[in-house]
Amino acid sequence: MGYKVSFAEVNKIFDRLQSEYEIWAPKRFVGKGRYSDTDIIKYDKVSTVEEIEFKDKSDYPAKEVLSPVTQSLFYFTEDEFRESKATGKKILIFMRPCDISAQHHQEKIYLQNGGYADLYYQRMNEKVKIVMMECTEGWDTCFCVSMGANKAEDYAMAVRVGDGELRVEVKDADFASYFDNELACEFKPEYIRKNQMEVTVPEIPDKEVLTRLKHHPMWNEYNKRCVSCGACTVACSTCTCFTTTDVIYNENSNVGERKRSTASCQIEGFTDMAGGHVFRKTAGDRMRYKVLHKFHDYKERFADYHMCVGCGRCTSRCPEFISITATVKKMADAIDEIVAEGGTNR
């Protein structure tokens, strides 16, 4: 069913929803950007529709709600492990189709990989309902159409923002009663059909080509350009890596907790083992590792689709202006070169 709802009415619905749900959405933090006089848009709890940033793409992805940057796994009292508690309320998250697609990748890793389900993700995921934000224009770094992530079907509601009103499609019967008194209308969300940026992900024909691509000089460029800050992976809709650390509370060394925090394969130390062994020493090695994961390795493992959803946030956030789309293009050229050489040298 579709409805046409004024902001005032939406806020009344939000009020009712909030007895059962936390509402999370992209929110603009004025003046809080990394450079002076710039804003940052990231996910936060909202209580009114006016707080939701509809106009611009969020700098950080929706995954932060489901898998927070840091979270406590266990609390320790001397030698006892006590599991951290889950949030009590259900969660309603406003997200664009790329972020919805990204949740499939998060689920694949957190809930399915190796046949193990991660409790912390699972208990959060079970509480989540999605409100899809219609996205038909995109931004200069987006390439969701190329990645097949411009459309999403699995949402509870979808919204289109208008002048002081929302068009709402209600798919999930749980929400139908909230709209009983609203004006019904025909509404189905539209999707973006063409981005400003297009990418053709190259096919890697065999293991030999893949091995030569891993050792291709194209990656050396990133030794100079990439500063290994990890901004790309923090902004990535699909990255899931984390590191677990135990902490002791200053006031009482018998009490502490085991936490996990978002980790980045781009930052030095990601592979460091006790004893001093390091597996990826250069920025180029780390860039190659990340790019191949997003555009080859993940698909190779799960035999499904590529990991990248084309949200373009990594490109937008890179302080060195490294473009992921340009990198994939360079990779495609390198593969062509390797294949051509193979034809003459073998």
Add this chain to the structure above:
Amino acid sequence: MNNVMKPVACKILDIKKESLHEYTFKVETDIKPSHGQFLQLSIPKIGEAPISVSAYGDGWMDFTIRSVGKVTDEIFRKQPGDILFLRGAYGKGWPVEQFKGKNMVVITGGTGLAPVRSMLNMFCHTPGYVESVTLISGFKNEEGIVFTGELECWKDKFNATYALDTDKKEGWNTGFVTEFVPKVDWKSLGDNYEVVIVGPPAMMKFTGIECSKCGVPDEKIWVSFERKMSCAVGKCGHCRIDEVYVCLDGPVFNYTQAKYLVD
């Protein structure tokens, strides 16, 4: 909901000093691993680390640990009767069924002997399980030698070569394990053999190359990897190499796969 990250408390039954930096901790547990698997060992407020099982039996398990990090240093302060937290066992171990009736060539570097120790003892104490065992074990120096008692025992049953990298020791060879690979009587093994290589990354790489030079086909070579891990269940991403997760698909890999993996 089951929490795979939650470990169980286990009592330390015994601690044996193998060398200055390597101790074997015998822990009371009902967990039944297979040869070559590993567990996550943890101490609340310090952290967690993946450690391979170096021996196991009814109600107990051995971990041979090198004190090189925050968690392992803390484990070294423990006494018999103290508690260690365990979860696992994880990963794919040695394909011992496939090794039945074979001539085994086992090549280890340093504490790389730990993940094959239980399997070697099984070969040693199960007559007829394998046709023969050729063991090449190298250590950096005399201080690094572990499992002294078993090395003696294996010398009697196996065709064993023990070596120190550069130092001299009576009855021992001097040189890297790679030097002893061509000295294996490969012809006498016919086609009925399998090779196991475990040690530091460089040692495994060059030993693999040396075996290939001796005509060993890739599918007969097995290696065991060690990587940084936070979760051991395919979530944290630290141990991923290409499309494989060392914690799930390894730590034991066949060389046909391992030789293509680039960290």
